[in-house]
Amino acid sequence: MNQKKKPVLRRLESAKQLSQFMADYYHALNAADQSGKEKIAWCTSVGPAELLRGMGYQIYFPETHSAMLGATRMATDLIPTATAMGYSPEICSYLTADIGAFVKGITPLSKAFPGIDHVPRPDILVYNTNQCRDVQDWFAWYGSKFNVPVVGIQSHRSVGEISDAHIRSIATQIENLVEPLERVAGQKLDMDAFKNAVGLSRTCSDLWEKCLATASARPSPLTFFDANTLMGPAVVGRGTQKAVDVYKVLLEELESRVAAGEGALVNEEKYRLYWDGMPVWGRLGMHSTMIAELGANVVASTYCSSWIFSALDESDPFTSMARAYTELFITRDDAFKEDYIRNKLAFFGCDGVIYHNARTCPNNTNCLYGMPKRLQSTTGIPFVVIDGDLNDLRCVSDEQTRTHVEAFIEQLEESR
Numbered sequence: 001m002n003q004k005k006k007p008v009l010r011r012l013e014s015a016k017q018l019s020q021f022m023a024d025y026y027h028a029l030n031a032a033d034q035s036g037k038e039k040i041a042w043c044t045s046v047g048p049a050e051l052l053r054g055m056g057y058q059i060y061f062p063e064t065h066s067a068m069l070g071a072t073r074m075a076t077d078l079i080p081t082a083t084a085m086g087y088s089p090e091i092c093s094y095l096t097a098d099i100g101a102f103v104k105g106i107t108p109l110s111k112a113f114p115g116i117d118h119v120p121r122p123d124i125l126v127y128n129t130n131q132c133r134d135v136q137d138w139f140a141w142y143g144s145k146f147n148v149p150v151v152g153i154q155s156h157r158s159v160g161e162i163s164d165a166h167i168r169s170i171a172t173q174i175e176n177l178v179e180p181l182e183r184v185a186g187q188k189l190d191m192d193a194f195k196n197a198v199g200l201s202r203t204c205s206d207l208w209e210k211c212l213a214t215a216s217a218r219p220s221p222l223t224f225f226d227a228n229t230l231m232g233p234a235v236v237g238r239g240t241q242k243a244v245d246v247y248k249v250l251l252e253e254l255e256s257r258v259a260a261g262e263g264a265l266v267n268e269e270k271y272r273l274y275w276d277g278m279p280v281w282g283r284l285g286m287h288s289t290m291i292a293e294l295g296a297n298v299v300a301s302t303y304c305s306s307w308i309f310s311a312l313d314e315s316d317p318f319t320s321m322a323r324a325y326t327e328l329f330i331t332r333d334d335a336f337k338e339d340y341i342r343n344k345l346a347f348f349g350c351d352g353v354i355y356h357n358a359r360t361c362p363n364n365t366n367c368l369y370g371m372p373k374r375l376q377s378t379t380g381i382p383f384v385v386i387d388g389d390l391n392d393l394r395c396v397s398d399e400q401t402r403t404h405v406e407a408f409i410e411q412l413e414e415s416r
């Protein structure tokens with residue numbers, strides 16, 4: 001007889017509304033692509049989305065498409081296509097999976113959102129290298145494929161203290177995007193719409209930050225694995241009222257869980273963990289269940305906080321965008337990153353840290369230059385490193401991950 005496994009996690013009701021948000025978003029893009037009446041800009045996930053909204057662009061974020069390729073476990077088979085074209089299997093597996101999918105004429109959108117059979121075609125592509133250089137190469141390939149302009153911001157990297165010179169140079173680069181964007185849009189920048197988008201983006205960011213902060217409660221109403229999908233609207237919808245509305249609903253549910261003392265885990269939350277690095281998209285469900293079954297919850301992460309832009313200020317849109325997109329964790333030096341993680345560990349009351357060593361994204365991987373040991377020596381909080389990748393499952397060993405995580409939880413148990 002088939003024995004049904006007991007659920008170990010509680011699902012959030014509002015997750016359905018966030019899924020609907022994503023469906024509406026992709027259908028709106030598809031409609032724009034079909035009608036040709038609205039211009040479409042492709043934008044990197046922490047690119048200048050608010051400026052694009054000020055010119056009426058529909059915005060497509062290829063990284064969310066790549067994450068879908070990962071989550072649907074399509075990516076691994078598509079990466080070799082890009083490799084055969086000359087892209088190393090060691091570079092960003094978002095890039096290689098996405099280009100591989102395009103060349104093969106495949107998209108997970110068609111299954112997830114019936115009626116959509118291809119990604120929307122760009123009129124212009126806009127990047128910011130604040131996260132990595134890979135996005136520039138990625139967009140350059142599509143720019144030449146579609147014969148459309150590619151414009152971008154060259155950001156500072158490994159930034160310690162942020163100076164006025166940093167902000168001025170980025171603000172100037174954002175301002176310099178206006179002219180080529182207006183040319184393609186066929187309309188002038190609407191300053192009121194731009195400021196409104198910056199304001200809405202800030203509100204969205206504040207709400208998302210509050211949602212994540214509810215995980216400081218014991219037990220936590222949220223897991224990192226849920227947050228990975230719940231953050232979709234913060235990525236693709238920032239600068240819109242709809243994203244603000246949907247996070248109000250999510251926050252209300254999370255706060256009512258906290259008030260009722262109801263955690264995301266069905267059983268006792270014995271250990272609270274922090275996740276540094278990207279998720280393994282093709283193992284989201286598996287990792288979520290495996291960790292919950294061990295009585296642990298990943299309550300916070302660096303990655304899901306990447307879409308918090310607290311510096312945005314609609315009264316000073318260019319400068320505040322420059323600051324918000326420079327302040328990000330990923331653009332900062334190790335001293336900043338260590339302080340940041342140390343504060344998160346204290347705020348969320350974490351017992352341990354899981355570092356994901358993602359083979360093809362050193363930019364989101366912080367365990368390569370001694371940081372875990374340095375942090376352990378100042379906080380006393382132990383860590384484990386798991387080797388893997390965001391999208392390329394050839395770099396992932398499920399057995400090894402399980403063994404390492406189980407041993408880590410045993411270690412936490414023994415140290416109590």
Ligand code: SF4
Binds near residue numbers: 133361
């Ligand atoms: S930050 Fe990492 S995963 Fe994201 S685009 Fe750059 S290399 Fe790829």
